Amino acid sequence: xxxxxxKPITEHLAYLLAQANREINRQLDARFxxxxxxxxxxxxxxxxxxxxxxxxxxxxxxxLLNHPTLTKMVDRMxxxxxxxxxxxxxxxxxxxxxxxxxxxxxxxxxxxxxxxQEAFIAxxxxxxxxxxxxxxxxxxxxxxx
Amino acid sequence: xxxxxxKPITEHLAYLLAQANREINRQLDARFxxxxxxxxxxxxxxxxxxxxxxxxxxxxxxxLLNHPTLTKMVDRMxxxxxxxxxxxxxxxxxxxxxxxxxxxxxxxxxxxxxxxQEAFIAxxxxxxxxxxxxxxxxxxxxxxx
DNA sequence: CGGGAATCGTTGAATATTCAATATTTTCCA
DNA sequence: TGGAAAATATTGAATATTCAACGATTCCCG
Numbered sequence: 424x425x426x427x428x429x430k431p432i433t434e435h436l437a438y439l440l441a442q443a444n445r446e447i448n449r450q451l452d453a454r455f456x457x458x459x460x461x462x463x464x465x466x467x468x469x470x471x472x473x474x475x476x477x478x479x480x481x482x483x484x485x486x487l488l489n490h491p492t493l494t495k496m497v498d499r500m501x502x503x504x505x506x507x508x509x510x511x512x513x514x515x516x517x518x519x520x521x522x523x524x525x526x527x528x529x530x531x532x533x534x535x536x537x538x539x540q541e542a543f544i545a546x547x548x549x550x551x552x553x554x555x556x557x558x559x560x561x562x563x564x565x566x567x568x
Numbered sequence: 569x570x571x572x573x574x575k576p577i578t579e580h581l582a583y584l585l586a587q588a589n590r591e592i593n594r595q596l597d598a599r600f601x602x603x604x605x606x607x608x609x610x611x612x613x614x615x616x617x618x619x620x621x622x623x624x625x626x627x628x629x630x631x632l633l634n635h636p637t638l639t640k641m642v643d644r645m646x647x648x649x650x651x652x653x654x655x656x657x658x659x660x661x662x663x664x665x666x667x668x669x670x671x672x673x674x675x676x677x678x679x680x681x682x683x684x685q686e687a688f689i690a691x692x693x694x695x696x697x698x699x700x701x702x703x704x705x706x707x708x709x710x711x712x713x
Numbered sequence: 714c715g716g717g718a719a720t721c722g723t724t725g726a727a728t729a730t731t732c733a734a735t736a737t738t739t740t741c742c743a
Numbered sequence: 744t745g746g747a748a749a750a751t752a753t754t755g756a757a758t759a760t761t762c763a764a765c766g767a768t769t770c771c772c773g
Contacts, residue, residue, distance in 0.1 A: 432611055436702060439709070441593065480751065491754080494753055494754085496729090516739065556701070560588045633760095637759080659721085660769085661720065662721065
């Protein structure tokens, strides 16, 4: 009996997700390059763009970063005057994050870069395929939790 | 006119991919935990499991790592006696990587953990959905290059 | 052939991330 | 009420990744 060949790595869902994620993220990063902002900061700014004040825990969850990483990234963003911290009066363990005016202006520029990427993908990849893919991903994420 | 709400981040393909990738990778990492091996090392071992000898460039491409990161990860794996380097006789700029016996044995254990994850996903998420998702991802990856 | 340009992999320094431990505040229940 | 346990965010040390520069080899073309 020959050695079992075992499924090639390119057929594993985990690998396909990693590859697709890497590629799409690279393209988005390239668009953000001229603003000098990593994708994670866009996510943070976007979540904060409702003006409401989000705790670090909420943020970490929403932007797919763990706490210490987020803390340090926020430190940098505070240095750049994009966001600021306010201690939560109701629960003084918490810190509420807000976007500054400068942060809001940047958010709009980044949003438009991101939307243009989405449009580009939809165009090259097809509207239906894009919609189907999104739906399947949402459903996978929901099941996986 | 009210401030435009702009598309929520959870509707961006880039975000959905990042989220799904993160979740699936976490689960896989948890399974690999008892072997103490990160997912990237499994990818490397898997590519090398054809016994053929792959250059660092090939490997970097295949396992979604950039060159310096791969070099250092391979250094660690050499220390652990999982893989070894051989200078390519035909092109002495190149280094060919091979899996050791110890590496091959580990690969098999990891493969079976990975397959069990795939089975788990297929079961919870549905065979059809899984197949559809894979197909769409493959096609996205192809288009994106 | 000769030599400049390209390719391949590694290195060192700078940067970023992670893990474990900590400080602070709140919650809960005995 | 008192105090142990839980929740929240940060810190510092250890680890990993990235960027730019380098050394070695091969390619290519004048």
